[in-house]
Amino acid sequence: MTNSLASAATNLDRVGYLDLEVDPEFDLIAGINRLKKEKNAVILAHYYQDSEIQDVADYIGDSLGLSQKAAVTDADIIVFAGVHFMAETAKMLSPNKKVLLPDLKAGCSLADSCPPHLFKKFREKYPDHIVVSYINCTAELKTLTDICCTSTNAVAIIESIPKNQPIIFAPDKNLGAYLIKKTGRDMVLWNGACMVHEIFSHERIVKLKNRHPEAKFIAHPECEAHILEMADFIGSTTGLLNYTIKDSAREYIVATEAGILHQMQKASPLKTFIPAPPNNNCACNDCPHMKRNTMEKLYLCMEYELPEIVLPDWVIKQGVKSIDRMLEISEKAGLGLKG
Ligand code: 13P
Ligand code: SF4
Numbered sequence: 001m002t003n004s005l006a007s008a009a010t011n012l013d014r015v016g017y018l019d020l021e022v023d024p025e026f027d028l029i030a031g032i033n034r035l036k037k038e039k040n041a042v043i044l045a046h047y048y049q050d051s052e053i054q055d056v057a058d059y060i061g062d063s064l065g066l067s068q069k070a071a072v073t074d075a076d077i078i079v080f081a082g083v084h085f086m087a088e089t090a091k092m093l094s095p096n097k098k099v100l101l102p103d104l105k106a107g108c109s110l111a112d113s114c115p116p117h118l119f120k121k122f123r124e125k126y127p128d129h130i131v132v133s134y135i136n137c138t139a140e141l142k143t144l145t146d147i148c149c150t151s152t153n154a155v156a157i158i159e160s161i162p163k164n165q166p167i168i169f170a171p172d173k174n175l176g177a178y179l180i181k182k183t184g185r186d187m188v189l190w191n192g193a194c195m196v197h198e199i200f201s202h203e204r205i206v207k208l209k210n211r212h213p214e215a216k217f218i219a220h221p222e223c224e225a226h227i228l229e230m231a232d233f234i235g236s237t238t239g240l241l242n243y244t245i246k247d248s249a250r251e252y253i254v255a256t257e258a259g260i261l262h263q264m265q266k267a268s269p270l271k272t273f274i275p276a277p278p279n280n281n282c283a284c285n286d287c288p289h290m291k292r293n294t295m296e297k298l299y300l301c302m303e304y305e306l307p308e309i310v311l312p313d314w315v316i317k318q319g320v321k322s323i324d325r326m327l328e329i330s331e332k333a334g335l336g337l338k339g
Contacts, residue, residue, distance in 0.1 A: 005304060012307055016105030016292075018300040028295045032056050035302040042075035043298070044090065046082040047237045048259035048290040053081045053298060060263065062238040063089075063135050064150040064330060067323065070094055079302055080309075083289050085111045088139040091309045092320040099309040102297035106289045108136055110222070113192030114171030116140040122168075126188055129166045132157060133322065136194070137171050139311055142319035148326040151175065151221050151236035156333040157326060158183045174198070178221040178228060196287045197222035200255050204277035205230060208253055215251035215274065218243060223255050227276075231255070244268055257287045 011019040022028070033056070035041060044066050045057035054060050059069045063086065070078055070090035077098045080087035085108055087101040114137055123131060123144060133145040134154070142148060149157040158179055161167060167185060169176040171192030180187055197220055205227070209217060218240050219231040228234055233243050237260050244252055244264050254261060255276035264273045278285050301307060311319075 009304075009306060012104070016307070017103040017297045018304055018306055020300055022296045022299060026299075028299050029056055031299050032295070032302060035299070039077050039302065039305075040075050041077035041079050041302060042069075042073050043079045043081055044069055044073075046086060046259075046290065047241070047263060048257040048287050049081045049293060050259065050291065050295075051262040052295055053293060054259070054262055056295070056298070057081060062150065062152055062236050064152040064236070064335065065238060066090070067093060067135065067150075068327065068330075070099075071327065073097075077302075077305065079298065081293055081298060082106070083108045083111075083287075084309075085136055085138060087309045088311060089135060089142075089323060091311055092139060092142070092316050092323060095311075095316050095320075098305060100301045100305060101307055101309055102294070102301045103292040104307045106292040108289055109195040110134070110136045110172055110192055111138050111141070114138075114141055114190055116144060119170060119190065120144055122190065126166070126168055129168045129188060130161065131168045131170065132161070132187075133170045134172045134175055135323075135326070139315050139319050141170070142322050143315055145170075145319075145322040146325070147329070148322045150326075152238060153326065153330045153333065153335045154179055154221075155182055156335060157329055158185055158187075160329050160333075161185075172222055174224055175221050177225055178234070181225075194222045196257050196285055197255075198224060199278040199280070199285060200224075200227050200276050201279040202226055202230070204279075205253065205255070208274065208277060212251055212253065212274065214249065215253050215272075216247065216249045217253045217276070218255065219276070220256035227255055240264075241267065244271065244273070256285075257290065258285050259287075259290065 043057040071093040083106045091099040130146040167187045169187040170190035173189045176189040216232040218233045251272045258275045261273045
């Protein structure tokens with residue numbers, strides 16, 4: 001390590017992670033596994049993380065599974081290999097635990113598209129509406145939310161609300177439009193979106209389907225309506241993964257962040273998975289926020305227990321209600337974590 005921890009921690013504010021160099025010869029996997037044991041730490045990773053991070057994690061899942069796991073873990077430290085709103089959710093659910101995020105700048109374009117001060121004004125225009133927010137939003141937005149949802153439980157959450165109760169849905173207009181279609185509920189939508197799921201090219205997907213006529217096209221509901229219309233199956237990351245395991249096709253074109261392909265390929269090694277092509281000349285559809293986490297940053301954050309997620313008490317107290325409500329409805333609906 002070249003810099004001192006003191007100077008590196010000062011750099012944290014600027015770069016968002018511990019600015020220390022790790023010897024390229026150092027065995028990061030062994031180092032991370034040793035720190036897990038020594039510190040009674042658990043690594044929770046989202047499917048969009050790099051495959052090597054997924055392989056060192058204790059639990060890999062979608063947003064619902066990750067929050068359910070964060071709520072019940074008996075570890076002293078939760079290391080969140082995901083993005084900022086996910087680590088915040090873990091902190092709200094386990095406020096007495098230390099929650100670490102390898103890179104504090106691992107944000108989310110969808111969460112950023114709904115600044116709480118603007119949403120507060122927007123909500124004032126609809127005093128009779130209740131607010132359902134996709135979990136991909138800031139902790140402060142959760143304080144302005146009645147019930148959270150994820151892509152796994154969104155339909156069940158909307159359907160649990162009495163039919164005569166008007167709803168505002170934030171922040172994802174694409175997931176919102178999909179839910180309106182699926183549930184028949186007329187919701188007021190906030191105009192936000194995810195940069196990764198809005199990038200898919202209709203034209204390039206059609207061409208790819210023509211070249212692979214046997215392939216099924218599967219998509220995440222954060223995609224735009226014209227992409228979802230082409231899909232043989234629509235689901236959350238876990239939903240898409242389970243579909244590819246149970247379905248009999250041999251080939252899939254997958255419209256979501258490419259990290260999920262690692263678990264799909266592991267679960268079905270004889271099947272072929274093709275990432276859906278984006279609207280640019282790049283062949284990948286990586287989330288730049290998710291991909292800020294690296295094995296080096298993961299190791300360093302466990303070694304020095306920095307950067308840590310810290311939230312004001314009022315945000316935890318207010319915000320966790322909407323997450324608890326979501327977890328209750330999910331449990332009743334039999335959704336999420338098994339075992
Ligand atoms: P899920 O894994 O819950 O489907 O969420 C997808 C996503 O975009 C997370 O940022
Ligand atoms: Fe946010 Fe989209 Fe990245 Fe998920 S994939 S973290 S919604 S920017």
